[in-house]
Amino acid sequence: MKKQLLYSLCLLMLVAVPALAQMPHDAIYMPKKTICIAGMYGQSSWSQYWEGTLKRENFNIGTHTTRSLSVMPAIGISNRVNVILNLPYVWTSTSAGNLMGQEGFQDASAWLKIKALQYGGFSVNAIVGGSVPVSKYVPDFLPMSIGLQARTATGRLLLNYTHPSTGLYATAHGSYTWRSTIRIDRDAYQANERVYNTHEVSVPNMYDAAVRFGMLRRTWQTEVFAERMAALSGDDIRRNDMPFPTNNMQATQVGWYGKVQPRNIGLNARVAYVTSGRNAGQSTSYTVGVLFQLNVK
Amino acid sequence: MRAPSLYSTVVCLILWLGGCKEPVINEGILPLTEPATTDENGGTWRTIILRSAADITVPEPAALTSDAYQKELAEIKNGLLGVNPENNAAVNYWAVGGVHRWNQIARLLVAKYNTAPLYNAGTNTFTPSEAGNPFANPPYAARLYALLSVAQYDALVVAWKAKYQYNRPSMVRQGINSLIPALDVPSYPSEDAAVAEVSAQMLTFFFPKEADWIKAKATEHKQSRIWAGANVTSDVKAGEQLAAAVAAKVLVWARTDHFDGAGDAGNTWENAIANAPYDVKWTSLEIPARPPMLPLGGMVKTWYDSTAIAKATPGAPPATTSAAFQKALAEVRTIADSRTREQWRIADFWFDGAGTYTPPGHWNLIAEDLIRQDRQNELRAARSYALMNRAMQDAITACWDTKYKFYVPRPSQMDPAIKTVAGIPNFPSYTADHATFAASATTVLGYLFPSESASLNAQAQEATLSQLYGGIHYRFDNEEGARCGTSVGNVAVDWAAADGAK
Numbered sequence: 001m002k003k004q005l006l007y008s009l010c011l012l013m014l015v016a017v018p019a020l021a022q023m024p025h026d027a028i029y030m031p032k033k034t035i036c037i038a039g040m041y042g043q044s045s046w047s048q049y050w051e052g053t054l055k056r057e058n059f060n061i062g063t064h065t066t067r068s069l070s071v072m073p074a075i076g077i078s079n080r081v082n083v084i085l086n087l088p089y090v091w092t093s094t095s096a097g098n099l100m101g102q103e104g105f106q107d108a109s110a111w112l113k114i115k116a117l118q119y120g121g122f123s124v125n126a127i128v129g130g131s132v133p134v135s136k137y138v139p140d141f142l143p144m145s146i147g148l149q150a151r152t153a154t155g156r157l158l159l160n161y162t163h164p165s166t167g168l169y170a171t172a173h174g175s176y177t178w179r180s181t182i183r184i185d186r187d188a189y190q191a192n193e194r195v196y197n198t199h200e201v202s203v204p205n206m207y208d209a210a211v212r213f214g215m216l217r218r219t220w221q222t223e224v225f226a227e228r229m230a231a232l233s234g235d236d237i238r239r240n241d242m243p244f245p246t247n248n249m250q251a252t253q254v255g256w257y258g259k260v261q262p263r264n265i266g267l268n269a270r271v272a273y274v275t276s277g278r279n280a281g282q283s284t285s286y287t288v289g290v291l292f293q294l295n296v297k
Numbered sequence: 298m299r300a301p302s303l304y305s306t307v308v309c310l311i312l313w314l315g316g317c318k319e320p321v322i323n324e325g326i327l328p329l330t331e332p333a334t335t336d337e338n339g340g341t342w343r344t345i346i347l348r349s350a351a352d353i354t355v356p357e358p359a360a361l362t363s364d365a366y367q368k369e370l371a372e373i374k375n376g377l378l379g380v381n382p383e384n385n386a387a388v389n390y391w392a393v394g395g396v397h398r399w400n401q402i403a404r405l406l407v408a409k410y411n412t413a414p415l416y417n418a419g420t421n422t423f424t425p426s427e428a429g430n431p432f433a434n435p436p437y438a439a440r441l442y443a444l445l446s447v448a449q450y451d452a453l454v455v456a457w458k459a460k461y462q463y464n465r466p467s468m469v470r471q472g473i474n475s476l477i478p479a480l481d482v483p484s485y486p487s488e489d490a491a492v493a494e495v496s497a498q499m500l501t502f503f504f505p506k507e508a509d510w511i512k513a514k515a516t517e518h519k520q521s522r523i524w525a526g527a528n529v530t531s532d533v534k535a536g537e538q539l540a541a542a543v544a545a546k547v548l549v550w551a552r553t554d555h556f557d558g559a560g561d562a563g564n565t566w567e568n569a570i571a572n573a574p575y576d577v578k579w580t581s582l583e584i585p586a587r588p589p590m591l592p593l594g595g596m597v598k599t600w601y602d603s604t605a606i607a608k609a610t611p612g613a614p615p616a617t618t619s620a621a622f623q624k625a626l627a628e629v630r631t632i633a634d635s636r637t638r639e640q641w642r643i644a645d646f647w648f649d650g651a652g653t654y655t656p657p658g659h660w661n662l663i664a665e666d667l668i669r670q671d672r673q674n675e676l677r678a679a680r681s682y683a684l685m686n687r688a689m690q691d692a693i694t695a696c697w698d699t700k701y702k703f704y705v706p707r708p709s710q711m712d713p714a715i716k717t718v719a720g721i722p723n724f725p726s727y728t729a730d731h732a733t734f735a736a737s738a739t740t741v742l743g744y745l746f747p748s749e750s751a752s753l754n755a756q757a758q759e760a761t762l763s764q765l766y767g768g769i770h771y772r773f774d775n776e777e778g779a780r781c782g783t784s785v786g787n788v789a790v791d792w793a794a795a796d797g798a799k
Contacts, residue, residue: 059416059584059585060583060584060720096584097584097720098582098709098713098715098716098717098720098721098768099716099717099719099720100633100636100716100717100718100768101716136638138641138645140645141645141718141719181322184645185641185642185645185646186645186646186653187646187662188653188654188659188662189653190405190408190409190652190653193409194405195401195404195405195408195654196322196324197324197662198322198323198324198325200322200323201322202321202322238412238652239412239415239427240412240413240414240415241412241651241652242651242652242720244652
């Protein structure tokens with residue numbers, strides 16, 4: 001046991017291995033018995049948002065900022081089956097007004113990623129995931145809430161073609177996410193042009209879809225992407241009212257992702273910008289992360 | 298590798314299909330129960346706007362033996378055979394109680410119209426979120442609930458007087474099995490038709506843009522009694538007519554209660570604030586600053602004895618330089634800095650801010666449960682709502698009078714580091730409206746439902762503390778608000794003790 005640990009540590013320090021830090025939305029797999037732990041910091045801000053379809057600003061919020069710090073281990077069960085875990089700590093704040101900023105551990109998520117089919121450079125990947133809230137944060141204090149308190153389950157199909165010699169790739173994926181109902185502190189609320197006399201709130205299910213183009217080499221990766229996520233039902237924020245978990249939130253964003261991992265320690269970075277949306281902020285976001293790869297023999 | 302890939306594909310597929318169904322929110326089904334009492338002397342109960350039930354004449358109905366009535370009865374009997382599922386749904390919906398249903402409809406409309414006016418940067422002005430929309434804020438809502446239940450109550454006293462004057466037997470006594478448990482009171486005039494008509498007229502007064510929607514509801518309500526086999530057409534007609542006459546009189550009150558002037562179109566508040574007897578003056582914490590809500594809301598005509606209410610109005614709060622004030626401010630700050638989840642829950646539960654039916658709406662929801670448990674008939678239910686809602690409106694009038702006498706700053710104005718659980722209401726701090734509503738409502742409800750007084754007191758205490766927990770109010774705002782609310786509630790209890798209902 002001790003020997004194994006020592007061996008792992010040696011690997012960690014000295015040995016250059018192919019760097020393969022990966023996400024629930026790519027076709028990259030950790031080899032069997034390797035773990036990559038990513039520690040990431042993200043920041044996302046908006047000063048304009050869509051109230052329904054109307055784009056507006058709000059002087060009593062100013063600029064709204066969400067910060068997050070997350071730990072995300074990816075574990076190679078086999079060369080074609082990976083498990084990815086994630087736990088973020090989230091802070092919200094505004095530059096104006098009196099609304100109390102919120103912070104706390106948000107939702108823990110787990111993903112199982114399976115390479116179902118491979119034919120040359122082409123692969124079909126099936127991904128299932130789920131998340132559960134891990135603290136009692138307030139879900140209906142939007143836009144300050146750090147999350148919606150819904151449990152989720154996601155099914156995702158991901159297609160990838162990687163050119164074997166150059167590493168140029170194209171990825172397309174689509175997902176469906178089921179979201180549970182939630183309970184709020186209040187015993188009545190207005191949504192869908194009704195007053196519901198209950199604590200229970202329906203959070204609409206959603207889909208997402210994305211295309212990615214990039215190049216994946218042995219020690220680095222660069223990618224541009226376009227992503228779209230949207231609720232499949234839900235209502236709009238009413239004129240000059242606050243958002244609510246029943247809202248039909250939608251956003252389309254474009255961005256760039258890059259990674260450098262010459263050895264078992266690497267860095268990644270991501271920037272994204274929301275180009276259009278509904279019941280959502282027009283946010284600009286960036287994420288930077290440190291990657292840490294170890295082999296478990 | 299085969300097995301997991303197949304497995305995952307299946308899981309994906311199940312998720313894909315299973316996810317297509319959105320969960321349905323289950324609010325439970327409201328029970329249909331037969332009311333506990335018939336209140337035969339209801340026609341003698343003290344009316345509110347009318348001098349007495351005799352103010353409105355209900356014409357004598359056709360005799361039981363007349364061809365006209367026999368034809369109506371036959372129609373009901375035949376109609377019962379042809380009731381379709383849609384009619385049946387309407388019958389069951391309204392059978393929960395017309396007074397309850399119209400109170401729920403009022404809460405829905407208040408929530409819908411409870412959005413703050415918009416700021417227009419170009420012209421530096423504020424306008425309603427949509428042209429012609431009222432802003433259903435808490436004082437507006439308190440007045441609406443009061444006027445609605447007062448009109449319902451007076452109309453029902455008139456209906457009850459005519460019922461026992463003419464004694465047209467209920468359908469059950471004429472061998473008709475109605476679809477729902479109906480109260481065994483004389484059927485002419487229909488109490489449901491009276492409630493439908495008077496409620497529709499009152500709500501249309503507040504929300505003229507909703508006239509068609511409201512009218513459709515009222516038509517369905519009246520018709521549901523015929524579908525149910527609980528009333529004949531002439532019962533419904535008579536109920537409708539007496540209600541129209543009552544509504545006309547209540548609307549005269551509504552047009553002259555000085556609420557229209559409460560918005561202070563002439564901006565007299567700017568002068569008043571300069572002369573206010575308090576050492577630091579309130580300023581709007583909105584960006585940009587906006588004029589305070591309803592500066593002349595304290596001038597509104599009261600329902601109960603205005604002298605008694607004036608006596609209940611609180612005195613001066615501690616000056617900002619006093620140790621008492623500094624201690625109160627420090628307490629708000631300490632709570633805001635270390636707010637527990639439970640304190641947050643209490644603040645959130647009772648805040649009833651923008652987009653909700655407001656705090657008086659919350660107390661109407663609480664009253665609805667108590668009235669249902671007590672199996673009160675329409676007349677008694679309207680009395681309970683009218684007693685409580687008048688108390689809440691009078692109490693908030695006294696509260697508003699105090700707010701615009703002293704113009705006490707919000708805690709966050711005195712200490713900008715105090716962050717809140719909700720947007721800070723745009724009016725002065727002292728006294729607290731939530732505490733005032735809670736105390737006035739629970740004093741009346743405690744009188745009407747003495748077995749519930751322990752839980753009502755606990756609710757009142759929580760509601761009163763909620764705004765301190767939320768960072769919105771000082772403890773002395775709450776305490777003085779609650780004291781004033783209790784006094785006004787007691788004035789209402791005196792009225793209730795002498796209105797003939799027992």
